[in-house]
Amino acid sequence: MARRSRLSRNRNTAPAQVPASPFIKRTLPFFDVLDEAQLEKLEAQVDWIIQEVGIAFRDDPESIRLWKAEGAKVDGDIVRAPADWIRSLCAKAPREFTQLARNPERSVVIGGTNQVFAPIYGAPFVRDLKGGRRYGDMDAFRDLVRLTYLHPNLHHGGFVTCEPCDVPVSKRHLDMLFAHMTLSDKPHLGAITEMSRAQDSVDMAEIVFGEDVMEDHCVIMGNVNTNSPLLVDKVVTEAARVYSSRGQGMVVVPFILSGAMGPVSTAASVAQAMAEAMMVCAYIQLLRPGAPFVLGNFLSSMSLKSGAPTFGMPEPVMSNYAIGQLARRAGLPLRCGGSLTASKIEDAQAAYESADSMHSTMLAGANYVLHAAGWLEGGLCTGFEKLIMDADRLGSYQKVLGDGLNVSDNAMARDAYGEVGPGGHFLGCGHTMQNYQTAFYEPALSDSENVESWEDGGSLDMRTRAHARWTQMLADYKEPPMDPAVREELLAFVAKRKEELPDAWY
């Protein structure tokens, strides 16, 4: 009985501080930027890469064996295959699937017209207004998990909200998993950097959810990068064997700066990203047909002056729009974009770039958005203020996507024109009184007062207001309830594994 479903034991009432808006159900139409000729040209390029160029599956004889056994054309570690076959394998992946959260009210549906926002992933540094820039540690990690849990506009916990650099690399996944599983009840990802760490992630998820639930449901996902161009290393295939073989989700992400890991062309980079991710999707469907898969990509541009990555620029904006359309044609859930910037601080550059990046991510229909909040320095640094500022803006995107344009009879407000004549105002009319409370998104961090009121309040800029807000949120934080027996079992697992593992710092 210990391994049976534990979902009911986690089904606690959510604290009032976390509104119940588990993910976005989009009603806004998609933005299709490509015509049929453009789509066919891009898809022909994808097929050409799969059939003629091939993708290397390196340092992993087991994946090569499977490809050979299934009839792919394998030359050394380069795998080529008929594109029709790869596409038919990809078609076995679900168009949408549910990732359960330990609190079922927070479960998310990924794919289709749904959109799910998660925070930054993988930054070694953190920064905030008081503490400045420093290496990430477990204290910062836990606070970031808490803030993600508390914020209504973040639907998913992600995983490496910052690198906890005070814990050995070999063990930190255990502390990170324990933090996500206990400090939040939102869904999250697991570790992928080594096969045993992926296995620990799945094992700990099993403690939370129970074996039977896990058999039929996605409760955890791994997010992996291919080694673009055209290279899939064993981190990817090993993680797939742990997660996918167990029916858990995999997000597979070519990271391509056009001109470096792909040609200096947005179209070619988009096609390459599709080809790389689809080959891994096909491999996963060979492991377990129907395993949840998210076609990820991370496409951006470079500075011509220095070769440094740039973000929020027109090329990645176009790549977001284009890959959204291609992913829908392929019938695969999509991860792309985020609130991305090359800025080092929470200034106007950070906000302009993040907004253009995220606005296009939103319209592109990205189903799962890592890096939706908190990103600074091209992803090297998690900003506490940036996290809260970005998340505040996510509420605006949520409203655009979810509500679209309401043209109900009430929205047309014809009665109001009986009350208000030419040159009058609608401030006190019946329709306004009945509707004003839900009419507008109310951001927490935008100041719309006049200059005198703003000066009376201390002339605070947005990041200063953001600092006050996240510190107050943490002060008010209450841990979501969890069955003490589950918590004990998780603790025991972490302790045992820490005993078994060496301290390794690389």
Added chain:
Amino acid sequence: MARRSRLSRNRNTAPAQVPASPFIKRTLPFFDVLDEAQLEKLEAQVDWIIQEVGIAFRDDPESIRLWKAEGAKVDGDIVRAPADWIRSLCAKAPREFTQLARNPERSVVIGGTNQVFAPIYGAPFVRDLKGGRRYGDMDAFRDLVRLTYLHPNLHHGGFVTCEPCDVPVSKRHLDMLFAHMTLSDKPHLGAITEMSRAQDSVDMAEIVFGEDVMEDHCVIMGNVNTNSPLLVDKVVTEAARVYSSRGQGMVVVPFILSGAMGPVSTAASVAQAMAEAMMVCAYIQLLRPGAPFVLGNFLSSMSLKSGAPTFGMPEPVMSNYAIGQLARRAGLPLRCGGSLTASKIEDAQAAYESADSMHSTMLAGANYVLHAAGWLEGGLCTGFEKLIMDADRLGSYQKVLGDGLNVSDNAMARDAYGEVGPGGHFLGCGHTMQNYQTAFYEPALSDSENVESWEDGGSLDMRTRAHARWTQMLADYKEPPMDPAVREELLAFVAKRKEELPDAWY
């Protein structure tokens, strides 16, 4: 001969500092957010307002006389008319038209798939990092005209880049017109606040362009607000009689904060804006069929806490998308949106709100965008740094709209895959070397360096970099050449009119 075409005399070579990119020719598809049922419901509401509710044409017996003579149903000053008739009048306005600049290389085409960006209009205050916040004056005004002239991403000068509060209200239009006409060679607007000022604007334009050119071409436009809700005062109709009767352009702009000047509903506010602007368009087409017209609107939301206007929020984002589609259905050139914010300074709030506002303006297909750069404090303040930061971002939108996604054979870069294998890089390959220089938009103000380089450079935020940039631009500024005789005639006109006019400060 003095009144004949002077265009050829102004046809000087543009200084190298102003690249020749006179406006955006969009290749990106439009983003249509509304389905047929939504469109029909909104258009039925527009028709209902025109036919049943009516629009007041107040304090202007001449416009009422014309409406009566043409067969509209007039009740006091409220004009109602068959919607079919109003729509057939609107159909006489051109779908696109050219506004000539005195330098023909800067002429813009407004309407259709073209998009034209202009700076902020009408702020009484200015601010910059060194000088702080202060009333606008002619020195600031001239500098803003110079910067607009110099910036390649601003295609049109607008008009009141700030209010020059050191010149009497009765005379400042003369100084503003002279500044636009001599310090820049881009197209611009004229005055509208009183009929005689509109006439001065058209008369000065005639000095620059000559009578014959003006007969057949739009060389100046007036931008007017209706008094929403449902009220057109004589400022609008008198300006129309000056500009439109002469074949010059009119931009007519309902300014609606939902819940105040329109119902607390985005859909109802959008329909009301369409109805108000279309009634003025119809009036203009009665004055002169085929007169250039831009359907303007300025729709936003309010803070529920204070009733203060908010910008860059989901409701105006949706209104931009929706009105773009409605304007295309009506066949009318559109003005909407801009880089709008309620922030008092050039912080992250200003940038987030401006970017979301402008991203939706861009995708909405707005043909003429006032306030594309420089706006702070809900339009009360022109920011010098904000102008340059916004304008830098406009280059990104220009590239997205103009280029779309290039899928040419060169863009597919198949040869590059012969040079670069799995895990390699494209940095030095032939395709990269041949294409990198034009591959990416290169912003002037985004810093993409690593944190060490950025710190070595003084840890400057974007607005500090923007300050350095606009001061350097002004230092390098050279006045575009102008026929000395035209300049003399303009000066004499200004002097004569200043003699005739009283000093009035309100």
